[in-house]
Amino acid sequence: MIDGVLLERQPALALRAAGRDGTGPVSARELLIGTNADEAALYTVPGGAISSMAPRTLAAIAARRSARPEALLAHYRARLPDAGPGEWATRLMTDLYLAGSRALATAHSTLPGTRTFAYTFAWRSTAFDGRLGACHCVELPFVFNRTDLPALYGAHALLGPGLPDRGIADLAARTHAAWVAFATHGDPGWQPYDTDQQATMHLDHTWHLHHGTPQARPPQEDRHDLVPHQRAFEPW
Numbered sequence: 001m002i003d004g005v006l007l008e009r010q011p012a013l014a015l016r017a018a019g020r021d022g023t024g025p026v027s028a029r030e031l032l033i034g035t036n037a038d039e040a041a042l043y044t045v046p047g048g049a050i051s052s053m054a055p056r057t058l059a060a061i062a063a064r065r066s067a068r069p070e071a072l073l074a075h076y077r078a079r080l081p082d083a084g085p086g087e088w089a090t091r092l093m094t095d096l097y098l099a100g101s102r103a104l105a106t107a108h109s110t111l112p113g114t115r116t117f118a119y120t121f122a123w124r125s126t127a128f129d130g131r132l133g134a135c136h137c138v139e140l141p142f143v144f145n146r147t148d149l150p151a152l153y154g155a156h157a158l159l160g161p162g163l164p165d166r167g168i169a170d171l172a173a174r175t176h177a178a179w180v181a182f183a184t185h186g187d188p189g190w191q192p193y194d195t196d197q198q199a200t201m202h203l204d205h206t207w208h209l210h211h212g213t214p215q216a217r218p219p220q221e222d223r224h225d226l227v228p229h230q231r232a233f234e235p236w
Contacts, residue, residue, distance in 0.1 A: 034119035040093035126160030
């Protein structure tokens with residue numbers, strides 16, 4: 001969160017300035033950065049807002065995140081014509097997570113002497129009748145290889161009902177190994193991100209490397225790095 005004390009401006013803008021000045025980053029020569037496919041579901045699903053959100057709340061969310069809130073909402077209404085305010089808000093906030101992550105990856109990758117690795121975590125939790133999906137923080141049990149913890153399972157628990165199966169255990173082991181490799185050697189095991197190919201590893205039961213700009217994104221003028229006043233990572 002940009003608070004003017006610990007963080008004075010959007011990190012991607014700070015890295016861009018470092019690149020223009022020719023100084024480069026002081027540290028973090030290697031960066032592993034990514035988002036989950038349904039980030040904002042953590043904020044809208046457990047309390048029911050995804051189904052019950054009032055239009056005025058959606059309007060307030062858009063106004064906090066864009067200089068052109070009506071145009072932004074029109075984009076999501078056209079893109080998801082059968083959805084409602086809670087679903088539009090969930091997608092909007094998720095896309096802004098993605099835009100901020102992508103802006104930082106782009107800014108870091110253009111600095112000399114750096115390597116940037118991007119990912120999308122797409123494994124979807126079955127909690128809340130499957131609506132929680134690949135929400136914010138759902139990747140953490142996989143990163144730390146602790147999908148064996150009983151507290152993670154249940155109809156309203158992070159990973160959903162049932163017991164851990166071999167597929168979950170295999171994904172956890174592979175994800176953990178990639179994070180350990182990055183922490184140890186600065187390389188998680190896939191192609192680095194750059195502005196030309198924009199290589200991004202898609203993490204699910206199967207992994208594949210995606211190239212190019214993600215399809216799910218807000219309009220150009222409303223992306224997280226281009227609107228200084230927005231606070232994309234705050235729930236309403």
